[in-house]
Amino acid sequence: MPAWQKPIKQKESGGRKRSNQKKHKREMGRYPIETRMGDRSIKHQRVRGGNQKVKLYFDDYINVTDGSTTQRVKIQDVLENPSNKDYNRRKIITRNTLVKTELGNVRVSSRPGQTPVINGKLVKE
Secondary structure (H helix, E strand, O other), rough: OOOOOOOOOOOEEEEEEOOOEEEEEEEEHHHOOOOEEOOOOOEEEEEEHHHHEEEEEEEEHHHHHHHOOOOEEEEEEEEEEEOOOHHHHHOOEEOOOEEEEEOOEEOOOOOOOOOOOOOEEEEOO
């Protein structure tokens, strides 16, 4: 079942605001992609206008930068996801997730559900 971008249903006065149209496909949203640790898996999705988005479902590696150099290292564990307690428990990787690597703790700076790569910055302890 698709997610819809719903219009405001209430007037400022508190009265009910009725829609003058039905649902259109162009208003349809999609459910979020929940990236997890595992063998790399991406999917291409056709979007409006015939364009394509690439979604990242699983990945084991992260591009870590410390300011001057960037390295591709393996993710060992997902430590903390501040965006959602449930994501934290299920070890979902989103932006601002704290992951453990062999270089140390890394804060994810990219949005893996939107672009097929995980980038991060080394966290100084």
